[in-house]
Amino acid sequence: MLAKPILLVGAGALGSAILKGMRVAGHVAPQDVIILDLTPGEEAQKYAGLGARLNPGPEVWSEAWTVILAVKPQSWRGAAQILSGNLNTGATLVSVMAGVRTDDLSAVFAPLSVARVMPTTGVATGKGVASLFSGDGKALQAASDLFAPMASTVVLDHEGLIDAATAVSGSGPAYVYAFASALESAGLATGLTPADAKTLARATLISAVNLLDATGEEPEDLIRKVASPGGTTEAALKVLRKEGKGLDELIKAAVLAAQKRSQELG
Numbered sequence: 001m002l003a004k005p006i007l008l009v010g011a012g013a014l015g016s017a018i019l020k021g022m023r024v025a026g027h028v029a030p031q032d033v034i035i036l037d038l039t040p041g042e043e044a045q046k047y048a049g050l051g052a053r054l055n056p057g058p059e060v061w062s063e064a065w066t067v068i069l070a071v072k073p074q075s076w077r078g079a080a081q082i083l084s085g086n087l088n089t090g091a092t093l094v095s096v097m098a099g100v101r102t103d104d105l106s107a108v109f110a111p112l113s114v115a116r117v118m119p120t121t122g123v124a125t126g127k128g129v130a131s132l133f134s135g136d137g138k139a140l141q142a143a144s145d146l147f148a149p150m151a152s153t154v155v156l157d158h159e160g161l162i163d164a165a166t167a168v169s170g171s172g173p174a175y176v177y178a179f180a181s182a183l184e185s186a187g188l189a190t191g192l193t194p195a196d197a198k199t200l201a202r203a204t205l206i207s208a209v210n211l212l213d214a215t216g217e218e219p220e221d222l223i224r225k226v227a228s229p230g231g232t233t234e235a236a237l238k239v240l241r242k243e244g245k246g247l248d249e250l251i252k253a254a255v256l257a258a259q260k261r262s263q264e265l266g
């Protein structure tokens, strides 16, 4: 059972996605949410209109049994200073920040139990992805109760793997959007109108992903079903999968760069 109320600290891009996801999944009522944000955006305001408490005084923060820390890794110590001494000592802290280690969080927030989660912004639709880690069973359960209704969850065996999950999954949606943007630009180069290039690039991406999901087939098998021998797809794949210089190498280099950055952020 998810312990409520929930205190969300930081309602930016990800915090807002989490708010939307809780609204879509319906497992947390707005009345059970307390939001702290320096410049609350549209979703935080909407939540306030639905009954959430927005930027109340410190006397309210200690009501929360689950605290989500969703500020930038660079600003968490400042946020912690403001929060410290005003939280319920029996609460669970769920950090969604890249890079910031459990030991550092515990050193500041003890005796709160700590879990780390690496979600995607896709939680906003109730269909995100979230990688979970905690050495504390109660905190891991809290993180799972919070995210499982709005994400496919993976429990990681050790904390170091959060950097890997961040590189593959947390940052991953941006790689997909970069591909969508590149396909649209390439469509313009073929002579399509901007409107048609946009529609065809997006709809093709979405329908291909739907098929991957619906069939459960391996990507390589699906590629074989598109690429006729001696056909157009094969011509494109020769460029896309050029030995030593193709998409596989590029994606691997990108993911390793993200993993390294995640390791540095702590």
Ligand SMILES: NC(=O)C1=CN([C@@H]2O[C@H](COP(=O)(O)OP(=O)(O)OC[C@H]3O[C@@H](n4cnc5c(N)ncnc54)[C@H](OP(=O)(O)O)[C@@H]3O)[C@@H](O)[C@H]2O)C=CC1
Residues within 6 Å of the ligand: 009, 010, 011, 012, 013, 014, 015, 036, 037, 038, 039, 070, 071, 072, 073, 075, 078, 079, 082, 096, 097, 098, 118, 119, 120, 121, 170, 171
């Ligand atoms: N965006 C993503 O896809 C993902 C992000 N993450 C992690 O989530 C965290 C947030 O990222 P993101 O949402 O993109 O960043 P944003 O900058 O969009 O959101 C952070 C929010 O926190 C607010 N904030 C800063 N300090 C405080 C404070 N002391 N008290 C209350 N609110 C505060 C900021 O306000 P202001 O703007 O006024 O400073 C801002 O609205 C990061 O740690 C990131 O690593 C993890 C997975 C995915």
Ligand SMILES: O=C(O)[C@@H]1CCC=N1
Residues within 6 Å of the ligand: 098, 166, 170, 171
């Ligand atoms: O770019 C970032 O640092 C954050 C973490 C994963 C996605 N966004």
